[in-house]
Amino acid sequence: MEQLSRRILAIWCARLSIDRWKMSLGSDQAAPKGEDALPTVLITETAHGPRIEAANDAGLDVGARTGMMLADARVLCPQIRTAPADPAGDLAFLERLAVWARRWGPWSALDPPDGLLVDITAVSHLFGGEARLLADVEAAFAARELVVRTAIAPTAGAAWALAHYGTRSRAILEPTPRGRDMMRVLADLPVAALRLDEDVLTVLKRLGLKRLSDLTDIASGSVDRREAAARDSLQRRFRNRKSPAANPLIRLDQLLGRVPEPLLPVVPIEMPLVQRRLLEPLRHRALLDRVLADLAADMTRALEARGEGARRLELGMWRVDGEVITRQLELAAATREADHITRLFADRLDDVDAGFGIETVRLRASWAEPLAAQQGDVEAAAERHGTSLVACIDRLSVRLGEGAVRRPVPYASHLPERAQSWMPPLANRGGSALAVEPCERPFKLLDRAERIAVLYASPDGFPQRFRWRGGVHDVVRVEGPERIAPEWWRERSNVRLRDYYRIEDERGGRYWIYRHGISGDGRGGVPEWFLQGLCA
Template sequence: MSVWLARLSVDRWRLALSPEARPAAEAAPTALILETAHGPRITAANAAGLGAGARAGMLLADARALCPELAAVPADPAGDLAALEKLALWAQRWGPWSALDPPDGVLVDITGAAHLLGGEEALLADVVRAFAARGLTARAAIAPTAGAAWALSHYGRPGTIIPPRNGEGEDEMLRLLGDLPVAALRLDDDVLTVLRRLGIKRLGELAGVTGAGEEDPGREAAARDALRRRFRNRSSPAANPLLRLDQLLGKVPEPLLPVIARPMPLVQRRLAEPLRHRAPLDRVIEDLAADMVRALEARGEGARRLELALWRVDGEVLQRRIELAAATREAAHITRLFARRLDDVDAGFGIETVQLRASWSEPLSLSQADLDAAAEEHGTALAACIDRLTVRLGPGAVTRPVARASHLPERAQVWQPPLAPLPPSQGALAFHARPLKLLDRPEPIAVLYASPDGVPQRFRWRGTVREVVRVEGPERIAPEWWRERSTARLRDYYRIEDAAGARYWIYRRGIAGDGRGGVPDWFLQGLYA
């Protein structure tokens, strides 16, 4: 069974809003966007946005040319994938195992399980009803193969069921699926373009050309051989329509990676009397931290993320979460971190249940944690300091710069968690002297020079004119052609000093007559101490 959540990202955005704000948000044209090298690009849009002309893959500027009032909301691909993984585990209520079908689908093996719900039709109705109860729009279909089920859920009639093959085999499958477009084979866009240029638009036409179904004497053997030669050597299924067609018909197996539930350590206390004061709550958290340490020690793991849930008598649930710089099993450290996160807790009429869960854990070997030398050897003292700073200053406030292999200054480093390991493919490049302070974004400046390719003599920045007394350069940096447009212009960097002794790092984007634009532009990107 294939379940397609066509509006997963939009549904998640809508469900994150308060019930009072949802009607107004759904009525306003809204698009979910991601930042790309060419500007914000739309990944999904709500119904009003689709009606206004917004489509996935469009640049936000192009969509706003059609609908100026289109609102933009940041997309969350990582959150969508995490939600999809949870839904895949939840979907195992309909079958023994399930698999992800990113970015918005789930595959469920329902072999021998449909009769438990009264048959395939009742099962599909239960699937749609269960997803609708969670606020998600779903289309589901059942077929003998994963490829056929995917094709029907995306391009077939909702709720379509193809029964198991009963001897008729491929011909029956092609009769039921032959009218679907070739896009139902989950192919790359460039492959679909090639097939469209060859005049192949339907699965039945592709099967006739490749000889997968009944022989069509009207087809030219040359066209069949040319299609086989063009795609036969492509190993990627998404780039080979012949392989995808064989998988859809069940002639070639399609391996799927099942989603396996990984139980998370969880401890809780159901209190005989509701707690309304801080002191008894701290004692309960100390007990839970000790229980969590024992649970983690039995698994040979340490916690990296801990989630605390407090159930109040009135039914409201208060949640607090901490992320640790390194895996830990120190109960005192966990208690201290949560103590700072509970200062704003409103117990109301009392807290009756307290739950602590380790949603992220890593292997952690046993060590003599009582010895200071062992703590320094394993870095736990530094990790504890980082955890305290993070809890006090907020998530993302404690990071470190890491060099990255890029000649462009704004891409030459990246910020990452302080104890995260360096990626093996990253490395620093040798540069000329660069300023310690780089602006978040290069700021345009007006420069007076003797010639378009000459050195600057005077420039205006932030409303003030500065006289240049010393110039060093240029240092030429070519664009990264593998990730930028062909019209990207090179940069000439200058280290300059003004009459007041201040030193700047400026660059000219482009050179006169390079054929990639008009007059070169000047920008200020850094300041020397």
């Protein structure tokens, strides 16, 4: 009952791509009048040639259809005109519409590629009822020259189905206490109203399931033994398909409100941006540094007002000839210190070619994190002078390149070569390392264990003499063994265990060696010996 009490508004921009193309004609002063009345299609390049993604009214009249190859459309109308499709631009435009559509509800969600969903629960009375709310929606979109179909229903699936396949451009499905009552209204809609993939629709068509009423009787498992067998067959066919778009039973339950359907609201994030439009184009580095210092101070005030610090900054410089020069800076930790930002960007401006002059400079924080105000201390004073740890890491990263500064952290593994990993110097590990019990390890580990030639070894014991890097070493003292078993959850079953020894030769050199395998373990031939570290 609680699920059915919700009210979801579905808005389908039925001709989003074409409407955006018409807007571009209206904004272009050089566009010929009446050009949108000519047969025109929007195309994308494919491996088999251009394919039609959308067509205007004149194009539809001559037979052009979405998904048709352009060559086939030219057979019907040789004079048909083409324009490139812009899916990325359509999605960006849809995101802006989603933010704008929050005037009708507390939150809105995207329904790609051309739809929106708005939660209008307990909101319609502010517009004089749901009918007037739909009228207001259509009037607002018509003012923006967008053709829409709208519907209101208790669930997102039902609203989507009515908006796309309903008989009217405006539809309202009243709340009902039972899903079967809702299905009586939606029974005549095609199964495509369930938002299924094309291959699933093809399977349902071959099974003779064309309308929601055909699918409802089977899915509900009502009365007939034959219907029960058909339901079991349908459940077996789509049992392993966890995606809602690939399982008609899940989609049907979402449409009727039997299972919840998660929706991701669109949350607009406005990142801080400051800029300077210069009265006279600047060509000298000293003037550019002064403008950068002013922008850094403005950015600091903007970030402080939001209680945030910048992690990534983008500096854009517009030249008189139209070329845009960009520089990006990624920081080790959130900051809003103007001097620190200016100092880091100074190393990135040495190769800037001002040409005939730079007339606009813009600084934007594309990534910001919460940063609380702190009382000044020794570290803050050191950062102002460029001597703090964060400032040092940032300067090293700028000069040596990203990824050049890392710090070791313990890793949960008994194998010495896997007992540590590397991460950014100031990054939070995000939980316990689950490290193994600390063991005494050599002062220096080799990058890769080196094989040693054992000249004499006692059975299942340590070597009495071995050769390494051209020198022969006689063993005088031994400590061990420390047995390390292979990681069975990560290695293959034939990996051999290791026995580690600390040894000292006649010259006082101390080494960390291990025997790889045991005689007769059934996992290989004669055990091999390796030297992996130098002891203090």
